[in-house]
Amino acid sequence: MATLAPPSPHDAPHRPNIAAAGQPLPAIRDYEQVDREILATLRPTKGWFALLLVAVACLGLGIAAWMYQIQQGLGVAGYNPPVMWGVYIITFVFWIGIGHAGTLISAILFLFRAGFRTTIYRCAEAMTVFAVMTAGLFPILHLGRPWKFFWLVPYPNWRFIWPQFKSPLVWDVFAISTYLTISATFLFIGLIPDIATLRDRERNPVKKRILSALSFGWRNSEREWRHFARAYLFLAAFSTPLVLSVHSVVSFDFAMSLVPGWHTTIFAPYFVAGAIFSGMGMVFTIIIPIRKFFRLEHYVTLNVMDAGAKLTLFTSLVVGCAYLVEFFIAWYGAVPVEQDYFWNRLFGQWWWAAWIMLTCNMILPLSLFSQRLRRNPAWLWILSLFINLGMWFERFVIIVPGLSHEYEPWQWSGYIPTWVDYSILLGSFGWFFMWFLLFIKNLPVVAITEVKEIVPPKVRAGHRHGGGH
Amino acid sequence: MMQGMLGAFREIDAAVAAIEDLKERKVGAITVFTPAPRHEFEHALKPPRSPVRRYTLIGALSGAVFGYWIAIWASESWPLVVGGKAVSTWVPYTIFSFELMVLIGGLSTVAGFFIHARIPRVTMTVGYDPRFSAGHYGVWVQCAPEKLRDAEAILRRYGAEEVRGAE
Numbered sequence: 001m002a003t004l005a006p007p008s009p010h011d012a013p014h015r016p017n018i019a020a021a022g023q024p025l026p027a028i029r030d031y032e033q034v035d036r037e038i039l040a041t042l043r044p045t046k047g048w049f050a051l052l053l054v055a056v057a058c059l060g061l062g063i064a065a066w067m068y069q070i071q072q073g074l075g076v077a078g079y080n081p082p083v084m085w086g087v088y089i090i091t092f093v094f095w096i097g098i099g100h101a102g103t104l105i106s107a108i109l110f111l112f113r114a115g116f117r118t119t120i121y122r123c124a125e126a127m128t129v130f131a132v133m134t135a136g137l138f139p140i141l142h143l144g145r146p147w148k149f150f151w152l153v154p155y156p157n158w159r160f161i162w163p164q165f166k167s168p169l170v171w172d173v174f175a176i177s178t179y180l181t182i183s184a185t186f187l188f189i190g191l192i193p194d195i196a197t198l199r200d201r202e203r204n205p206v207k208k209r210i211l212s213a214l215s216f217g218w219r220n221s222e223r224e225w226r227h228f229a230r231a232y233l234f235l236a237a238f239s240t241p242l243v244l245s246v247h248s249v250v251s252f253d254f255a256m257s258l259v260p261g262w263h264t265t266i267f268a269p270y271f272v273a274g275a276i277f278s279g280m281g282m283v284f285t286i287i288i289p290i291r292k293f294f295r296l297e298h299y300v301t302l303n304v305m306d307a308g309a310k311l312t313l314f315t316s317l318v319v320g321c322a323y324l325v326e327f328f329i330a331w332y333g334a335v336p337v338e339q340d341y342f343w344n345r346l347f348g349q350w351w352w353a354a355w356i357m358l359t360c361n362m363i364l365p366l367s368l369f370s371q372r373l374r375r376n377p378a379w380l381w382i383l384s385l386f387i388n389l390g391m392w393f394e395r396f397v398i399i400v401p402g403l404s405h406e407y408e409p410w411q412w413s414g415y416i417p418t419w420v421d422y423s424i425l426l427g428s429f430g431w432f433f434m435w436f437l438l439f440i441k442n443l444p445v446v447a448i449t450e451v452k453e454i455v456p457p458k459v460r461a462g463h464r465h466g467g468g469h
Numbered sequence: 470m471m472q473g474m475l476g477a478f479r480e481i482d483a484a485v486a487a488i489e490d491l492k493e494r495k496v497g498a499i500t501v502f503t504p505a506p507r508h509e510f511e512h513a514l515k516p517p518r519s520p521v522r523r524y525t526l527i528g529a530l531s532g533a534v535f536g537y538w539i540a541i542w543a544s545e546s547w548p549l550v551v552g553g554k555a556v557s558t559w560v561p562y563t564i565f566s567f568e569l570m571v572l573i574g575g576l577s578t579v580a581g582f583f584i585h586a587r588i589p590r591v592t593m594t595v596g597y598d599p600r601f602s603a604g605h606y607g608v609w610v611q612c613a614p615e616k617l618r619d620a621e622a623i624l625r626r627y628g629a630e631e632v633r634g635a636e
Contacts, residue, residue, distance in 0.1 A: 031504050031604040154543060162547050165540040166561050174568040182575045189579060192588075193602075197504075200599035216583075217590025219597040222514060224586040225506040230519035231582035238529075238575045245567060452505035457481040458604070460628065 024115050024454055027298035034451050038444050039201060041294040048441060055433040062427010065420045066141060074144050078418040082411045083403045085142075087421035090395040091428055092138035094278065095131045096176070096250055097271075097391060100243050101279020102128025103183060104311075106190075107239035110232075116307040118454060119299040122447045123290060123440075124283050125187045130435040131282070132180045134428050139172070141424060168252040175249040182242055186235045192218050193228070193449045247275040254398065260341035261402040264329060270322035274394060277315035277361070280308060281387030286436070288381040290445060299446050302375045309374035312387070316365035319394075323362065341405050349414070350401045357397050360390020473497070473611040475596050476624030477631045481509055484606040487627035488513040496620045497612025502601035521581040528577020529570045536566035596635070605630070 028034060069076050078086060102124040109117040117124075140149045152173045154163055163170045196218035199211035218224060248268035255267040284305075291300040330342040345354050364386050373379045404413045439445075478484035484501070488510070491499055501510045540562040548556045583589070596609030608629070610620040617634060624632045 035603055154539060160547060162543040164549060165544055165565065166549075166558065171561070171564045174565055178568040178572040181572060185575060185579055189582070197602040200602045216588040217592070218588060219590070220502045220504060220601050222501040222503065222510050222516065224588065225503065226511070226516055227519045227521055227582050227586040229506055230521040231578050234522065234525045234578045235575055238571045238578075241567075242571050245564075245571075249564060449505050453507075457507065458479055459482045460480045 024118070024303075025299065025301070025451065028451065028455050030458065031452050031455060034448055034455060035197060035201065037296075037299075038446050038448050038451070039198070041296070041445055042198075042441055042443075044441050047293070048437060052434065052437045055430045055437060058426045058430025059434055060427075060430070062424045062430060065423035065427065069141075069420050069424075070146070074142075076418060076420045077424075078416055078421050080413065080415075082406060083400060083413055083415040085399050085403060086415055087417045087425055088138045088142040090392065090399055091425055092135050092142075093250060093271075093395045093399075094392050095135035095138070095428065095432070096247060097275035097278040097395075098282045099128040099131040099135070099179070099183065099279065100247060100272070100275035101277075101281075101283050102126075102131070103239050103243040104276050104279065105283065106186065107236040107243070110236045111240060114307070115454070116304045118450050119296070119301075119304060119446050120283065120287055120308070121450075122190070123287050123445055124279075125183070125190070126436065126439050126443075126445075127279075127282060127286060128183045129180070129187050130432050130439070131279075132176065132183060133435065134432045136176055136180060137428070137431070139169075168249070168256045171249045172253060175246045179242055179246045182235070182239055186232075186239055189228070189232060189235060190447065191443060192216060193220065194444045194447060196220065197448050198444070244272055247271045254402075259402045259406060260335075260337045261326075261345070261398065264326065266322060266325055266329070270319070270326075273315050273318040273322060274361075274391060277312065277319050278387065278391035278394075280312040280315060281384045281391065283308065284312070284380050284384035285388060288377050288384070290440065291377070294445065296446060299451065302377075305377060305380060306371070306374045309368045309380060313365055313368035313374075316361060316368075316387075320362040323358065337407055341401060344405050345397060345401045349404070350397060353393050353397050353400070357390050357393040360386040361394060364390075472614055472617060472634065473596060473609055474617055474620040474624060474632060474634050475598070475610075476608045476627075476629030477598060477600060478606045478608065478627070478629050479604070480628065481507060481606060483628045484608055485509045485513045487608055487624055487629065490623050490627065491608070491610055491620065494619065494623070496616050496623065497610045500596055500607075500609040500611070502597065502607035502609070504602055504604060504606075519585065521578060521585060524577045524581025524584075525574055528580075529574030531577075532573030533566045533570035535573065536569035537562055539569075540565045 077088070105117050105124040106121040106128070110121070140146045143149060151161070152163055152170060154165075163173075192215055195211055196215040199208060199215050202208040202211055248271065251267035251271035254262040255264060257263060287300060288305075291297055327342055327346075330338045344350065364383060367373050367379070367383065400415045404415055405411070476484075476487060478487070488499055488501065491497070492513070499514065501514065503510060537559070541557045544557045550556065596607060596611075598605070598607060601607045608624060610624075612620055621632055621634070
C-alpha cells in the first residue's frame with residue numbers, strides 16, 4: 001500500500017479523451033503509464049480511512065443488534081405471524097441481486113467481447129463477491145439457532161439426517177455456495193497477473209513476500225498466458241449460466257409456494273432482470289466516486305458510462321414490463337385472492353412501498369433515453385441511489401404484501417420492522433463496504449493486464465502496429 | 470549443462486522478429502515474457518493448444534453425475550414419503566446436477582490451468598526480470614554452450630535493450 005512508488009508529477013488531466021474505433025482509451029499512451037496510474041490508487045488517504053471507520057462502525061452496530069437478537073430471540077426482529085419473512089429475506093435477495101451485474105460485466109460481456117467492460121469489470125467482480133458474502137449471512141441471521149446452519153449441507157453424519165433435496169431452501173444453499181466459490185475463483189484468477197505486477201513494484205520485503213505467495217510465482221511467460229486465457233474463458237463460460245440460475249433458484253423460494261403474488265411462472269426471468277438492474281445501480285454507486293477520487297476519468301470514460309447506462313435502461317424496461325405482466329396475470333387469471341393482493345399492493349395497505357418501487361425502477365430510469373443524462377456522472381450517481389432504494393423496495397413489495405394478505409382474514413396483517421432489523425440492514429452495508437474499501441487499497445481496482453491488452457504496444461520507428469487484439 | 474541467453478526488448482515487433490530468427494536457426498528452447506498476452510508471440514512460437522479444456526469437460530461431467538447421484542442416493546436411503554409422489558424426481562435434482570457441474574467444472578479448470586502453467590512456483594526462474602511485468606518483452610533462449618554466441622548475436626541484431634547470459 002503505502003510502500004509503492006509515488007505517482008509521477010506528470011499525471012495531469014488527460015485531454016483529449018474521445019474514444020475511436022481503434023483506440024478505446026486514447027489518453028493512455030504506454031504500459032508504464034498504466035502501471036503508474038493504477039498503482040497510485042493504492043495509496044491510502046484520510047478520506048479512505050474515514051470511510052473505513054464509518055463502515056466498521058455500521059458493521060459493529062449490526063453485530064451488536066444480532067447479539068441482542070440471539071439473546072432475546074427472533075421476536076425482537078419485528079416478526080409476527082403471518083409475516084415471518086421481512087427485512088432479512090428482503091435484504092438477502094437484494095444483495096444476491098447486486099452481485100449479478102458484476103458477473104454480467106465480468107463474464108457475459110467478456111464472452112460477447114464488449115470492450116467497455118475492460119476498465120470497470122474488476123470493481124464489478126469484487127462487488128459480486130462481497131455482495132454474495134453479505135447475502136449469505138442473511139439466511140443465517142434469520143435462523144433462531146444460527147449455529148445450526150450447517151445442517152443444510154449434506155455431510156455424512158451419525159444421525160443420518162439429510163436435507164430435503166426437494167426443498168428450494170436446499171437448492172439455495174447449493175446455488176449460492178457455488179456462486180460464491182466460482183465468483184471468488186474468477187476474481188482471484190484474473191488478479192494473479194496484476195498481483196505479480198504489484199509484487200515486482202513492491203519495496204517492502206514483507207509485503208513483497210506476501211504478494212509473491214499470492215501471485216503463485218507468476219512470471220508473465222507466454223506459456224502461462226496461454227493456459228490463463230483458456231481457463232479464464234471457461235470460467236466466464238461457467239459463470240454465464242450460473243448467474244442466470246442463481247437468481248432463478250432464489251426466485252423459486254417464492255414461486256414454489258402458494259402465497260398470493262409469489263406463485264407465478266415469470267419469477268425466474270423477472271428476478272434475473274431485476275438482479276442485473278439493481279447490480280448496475282450499485283456498479284454506478286461505486287464506480288463513479290472511484291472514477292472521480294482516483295482520477296480515473298480517462299479509464300472509465302464517458303463512453304463506458306454511456307454503455308453502462310444503456311444496459312441499465314434496457315434492464316429497467318424489462319423489469320417494468322415484468323411489473324405490468326404481473327398485474328395482467330392477476331387480472332386475466334381471475335383468482336380473487338391474487339386480484340385482491342395486487343390491488344392491496346398498489347392502492348391499499350402497501351401503496352407507498354409499491355409507488356417508491358415503480359418511481360425508482362420504472363419512471364426515473366426513463367431519463368436514460370437522453371444521451372446527455374447518460375453521459376452525466378452526477379445524474380447517473382443520483383439515479384443509482386434511487387435504483388438501489390427502488391430495488392430494495394421491490395423485494396419488500398414482493399415479500400411483505402404477499403405474506404400479510406393471504407387467503408384467510410386472520411392472515412391479514414401488517415409488518416413494522418424494528419430497530420434490530422434496521423441495525424442489521426445497516427450492518428450489512430458496513431460489512432459490504434468494509435470489504436470493498438479494503439479491496440480497493442490493497443489490489444488494483446482496474447485490471448492492469450486487460451488495460452495493457454488494449455493499449456497499442458511499442459514498435460520500432462518506421463513500423464506500424466495496430467491496437468488491441 | 471544447458472545455459473541460456475536473455476534479451477530484453479522495448480518493442481514488440483523487434484522481439485517477434487528475434488523469436489522468428491531464433492526458431493529458424495534452431496538455437497534452443499525459447500521462453501517469452503510479456504506484460505500482457507499478445508497474439509504476435511503466439512503466432513511466432515506456434516505453441517500447441519492448451520489442454521485445459523479437457524479438465525473442464527471431465528470436471529463438468531463428473532460434477533453433473535455426482536449432483537444427480539447424491540440427491541437420488543440420499544432420497545432413496547432416507548426417503549421422505551409423500552403420498553402419490555415419487556421419492557426421487559429428476560426435475561428438482563437437475564438443479565443439484567447443474568450447480569455441481571459448474572462448481573466441479575470450474576475448479577477442475579483452475580486445476581488444469583495450474584498444472585499446465587506450472588504454478589504455484591516457489592522461485593522465479595533465471596530468465597525472469599521485473600521489467601517483464603511493466604513495459605519490456607523478454608526472450609529467454611535456453612541452449613547448449615556452443616550456441617550461446619549465436620543466440621546473443623541474434624538478440625543484439627534485433628535491437629535487444631539488454632542481453633545477458635545465465636545458467
